[in-house]
Amino acid sequence: MRRCCGLVTLKNEPVPLKGISVQLKVQGFVADVCSTLSYENSESSPVEAVFVFPMEEDSSVYDFHAEIGGVKIQAEIREKQEARDTYDNALSSGQQAFLLEESDESRDVFRLSVGSLPAGQKATVCLSYVTELAVEADGALRYCLPAVLNPRYTPAGAQSLTTPVSGASGEPVPYSLSFSAHLASPIGVAQVKSNCDLTSLEYLRDDKTQAQVSLSPGHKFDRDVELLVYYSHPHQPTAIVEGGLASATPGSLMGDPLVMVSLYPEFPAAASTPQSSCGEFIFLVDRSGSMGCPMSNEKAEPKRIQSAQDTLLLLLKSLPLGCFFNIYGFGSHFEAFFPESVEYTQQTMDSALGKVKGMGADFGGTEILEPLKDIYSKACRPGHPRQLFVFTDGEVGNTKDVINEVKKHAGTHRCFTFGIGEGASTALIKGMARAGSGHPEFITGKDRMQPKVVQSLRFALQPAVNNIVLNWDVPAGLEVVPVSETPKVLFRGHGSILYAQLKGKFDESAVGRASLQYSLGDEPHKTEISFKLQLDKHTGLTTHRLAARTLICSLEEGGSVEGEGGDKEKVKERVVKISTEARVISTHTAFIAVNKDLNQAVQGPLIQRNMRPQMMHYSSMKRMRMSSGGFGAFAGSQPRLRQHCMVGAGCRVSLLQLPNTAANQCGETGPDKEDPMLTLISLQKADGSWELNESLVSVFEKKEQEAISKMPAEVSDKAVWATVLALLWLHSFRAELKEEWEFLAMKALSWVKAQAGASLKPCLEAGNSLLGCKVEPQTLAL
Structure with missing residues (x-):
């Protein structure tokens, strides 16, 4: 089959996407990203282009505009159905229009409709978003620009987000990616690493608080772009005070100044070691068909299920004697290794390892909700807090239902998640961990799996952090109104970003303080920061946008409106109000841009095209229109070429393989490479x-x-x-x-x-x- 990339017709005609440009600004522990996509309709008929693409789950899209024929079309944010109706009406009347919306089911899936692009016309689409950056096991901040949206399995009777499609992979994409990053932090930029070739890091100030770096010229967007930023003093807390929007109503979230505090507490060394053998560990492992896909399209790369097996082996070897454990495999159905959790002994460990060796990607679809319900239905063991470890490639369609189930049982179960392979849903992996007071990890590219696994186990074995209290101390006449919730859990090596609104009399010469107090065992601890109430002139409205997103997510995840309880319509009204005032997209809003200067209708029949990934082992694409109720069956962007996970002398070998299979696993002959x-x-x-x-x-x-x-x-x-x-x-x-x-x-x-x-x-x-x-x-x- 001939391989086609990007925006394609039903006849697999060539893609009009010509180039992608991304500008990244990292300020402390957050990032501001501007992405520009250039299209050209080189055909004889007008085209409606549909592009479904992934984005980090906690991203906050705040700006969207397009340019056609030298005319800039600025998008407005509206209630979602209103935006859809406006888009349909514009196309019906022959106008050019653009619609950007977030999936109803998953926060990391977006759909861009480029409507009525005339024959021979060029279009440039720009979208901007802000996001918090994840902290890796070694203290690095991780930014990822995803290049693929994996097809999402959807339970029977539900609507699909993406459609599996056929096609070979591994060939060059027909467009390039331009990527540059500006880095700023008062604690100093130490170094930058990436899975892609970079230019040399250039410092813009002698104190190394500002720097810039770019992708080497000619980079093809055939894989995720991962950037790891290392600061000189990562555990030093930071605070940014940002002025409000002049045109916004005083007293509103956007009208008042906000403070963003980044805390990355460094626990005493004794707190990092397990204090007891208590605990019940349940490992929930994805065995759906998609786990049979390789971690990468490169030669001899292992399958995702194999990486999950390796992970289980290391965890089983690391558990303390005296704890309890069980292992579930899930797909269209689920199976448990033991009817109930068993005590960790040599006999039970050997039994479990024998069953792990026989695990395959042979359970069909990705039905994670039912095994979760089965786990939660069983009584917890007194004195053994239950810790749930979930391994999946994240390809599910009922993300919100799964997260809500985890959240319902967060009081008795902590949830640690592992996204296996590139393209795993950040909404699912991060959402489950957040709802279950755990920690998410993504195993991709050249990452060594072992340190990430052990870090999560270290978190699970840490003594409980209790009595977490966040205190603010500001001058008289100024009130602090928290926007984000105080953390429910603290881990060594786990940062927290907190937002608060500053109401009342504001004096830029004054000083404020924030302190996070907690108890570790019987010992009290405190992380404290003092900050000037001087407004930062370089952040734009980054803090306000992230704070608005935090508040929106809290409401969408079951929050309530003051005085109205949990009334869904009132919550929706509140979300729409915050979203439109902050110009931050939500589940209930969308960006709509219409070229109102176009005075004559576009001539010719309108052709719809879908951007789609090239995934192996899938059937041919089924083209479906999007219904008014949500996303239709659309696919995503281009495939990523994942890097090898290397061990030993350059050959990746499964821990569960026999030594004499090592050479075959690496596509080589000769001596073993284990x-x-x-x-x-x-x-x-x-x-x-x-x-x-x-x-x-x-x-x-x-x-x-x-x-x-x-x-x-x-x-x-x-x-x-x-x-x-x-x-x-x-x-x-x-x-x-x-x-x-x-x-x-x-x-x-x-x-x-x-x-x-x-x-x-x-x-x-x-x-x-x-x-x-x-x-x-x-x-x-x-």
Whole structure:
């Protein structure tokens, strides 16, 4: 089949999308993005172009305009049905029109209709949005420009957001992407990384508080563009005070100044280690057909289900003895490994790992709601707080129903989510984690999966943070009205952005303070910041737009209007009012732009075209018109070429594969390429120990007999000697990956101390001699 990209006809005719330009401005922990898409209708008939595209779930679209034939058409934001009617009326009367709307079901899906573009005419469409930036495990801020919208599975009887389509992938797209970023932070820009080639980072000030960087020229938009921004002092809290909109009503959200406070608390080291073996861990794993797709279109890339299997193995090896666990697989139906959660022992771990090896992407569609209900229907174990880990490629159509189900049970279940592969729905992954007071992670590109998995486990095992209180201290005559809720949960390495409205007498020479107080165990802690009430001149209305989006999301997720309770119509009216005043799109509003200067009707029949992704393993496209009730069956933008997740000497090997399959997995022949650290992890027992055998000592590049001959006379248990050797090897030869194996090592060290007593010192000396390393006793806390 001939491959077609982008805007296509039913006959797979070429795309009129000619180029994309993106300008990114990062200010502290938020980003302001302006995207420009250039089209050209090179055909003999006018065209209606339909482009469905993904965006980060917490993005706030605030501006939209188009330019045709040198005429700029500025969009207005209106109630959604009114905007749709205006668009239809404009097309019926032969006018040019543009409609931008957010999906009713998922906040990370947008649909742009380019209406009645005359033959031979060029059009430029510009949209701007602001978004909060996620904090990665290593402290980096992550911005992602998605290049694909995966088809979303929709339960029977519901309306589809996207349509699976056929087509080969991996070929170059016929247009380029221009991307530049301006970075600003009072705590200093340290470095920038990306999965794409960048120009050199250029500092604009000597104190490194401002910098700029761009994609290398000629970049083809064939993958996500991921930018990782590292600050010099990431844990230093920051505050920005922004003036209101002069034309807005005083006292309104847009009329008053707002303060945005970014807090990234650094917990004491003791708080980062698990304090007990309590907990019930339930792993909910997507086994739908889409999980059989590869993580990337590159050669020999593993499938998504394989990445989920790897994730499960690492988690199962890292769990503490004495906890409880269970594993669910879900698709069109669901199955649990055990009828009820079981205690974590060697026997149950081995049983679970055996079943994990047999997991496939063979369960049909992505029905996540029913297994969630089954999990929530079972009573929690006293003294063992339930932690839910969800692994999915995020391709569901009933996102809001799923999030609402999680939210209903947030008091007894925490929810940690993993988006597997590029194109996972940010609305689903972030929404479930937010509703369940957990943490979301996305496993894409060159990311090592292990640190992200262990970070979430670390969060789940952390002692509870209680008594969270946010206090404001401002001069007399000034009132602070919080816009965002005080965080319900705090994690080490997890930032919070808080918004508040400043009402009353405003003195720019005065100083305000914000303090976040909480208890960790029995110890009180505080993160505090002082800030001048001086208005920042460089933010535009970024803070106001993000605050408006926060308030809109709170209302849409079940909030109530003061004095009206949860009346849906009153809530909708309130959302529409905030949305139109702030010019921030919502589920109930849309941007509409009509070229009112066009004096004559466009001649010729109108052709509709749909932008669509090129996904493998799907049937041919079924073209459907959008009904007045919501999104029809439309597909998205171009496929992303995901990067290899590399281990060892450049070959990605599943933890669950046998060694002799490694070469085949990488599309190579010759010697095995399995990563020795992953082999070591797979050999650890549930109690933290290792057995002394040929498989283990081969990791050390030794023979079993040689290891036995070097065992100290004081040690009678070969397992003690083997476990010490494994710990020494990790600390000496994989020290840079400590964040991945630290839980395994903690469990091993506890076991060996309980077994060995006074014989640890000779074990340490003999182990260093055998392995050729120099690990000091204090390194192992001896």
